[in-house]
Amino acid sequence: MHWIGAQCGLVATVMILVSCASESSAPATGGSATTAPTVRGYAGELPPLPKVQFASARPEPMIRVAYEFAARHPEVLRYMPCYCGCERNGHGNNEDCFISRRQSDGRPEWNPHGIGCGICIDVAREAARLHREGVKVAAIRTAIDGRYKSEYPTSTPTPLVQH
Secondary structure (H helix, E strand, O other), X not given: OHHHHHHHHHHHHHHHHHHHHHXXXXXXXXXXXXXXXXXXXXXXXXXXXXXXXXXXXXXXXXXXXXXXXXXXXXXXXXXXXXXXXXXXXXXXXXXXXXXEEEOXXXXXXXXXXXXXXXXXXXXXXXXXXXXXXXXXXXXXXXXXXHHHOOOOOOOOOOOEEEO
């Protein structure tokens, strides 16, 4: 089962990297700076969250906030690293913790990983809070890195954004 999950994560990451490569000419490597491409979130009705066979890491309302923010604001979470170790599953950013892929209209297909991971949820919720306060993506990234980088030894290879 772990092998299948890793394969799905790898396929999703490859799809995201191919998509990101076509959106920006800057290399998509950890620590590189790139200009944020125009990425639209999904404004329609969201699908129900996936049913999982494991314990939720946070209360359901917190989980729902993280998933909805991921669906509606990829222009933020694609530039936020995750510090839970999910890069081993092929994740490239915090958005990957919640969304496996998007349909052509942007409608998300959920990744159940985020439901069981408190770090993923906390990063997304903090990014959402700062975004609501009007903080720019680059400054949100600085805040997320400042909060988690010294506490957790690894992170996803998420590119930096400059506005």
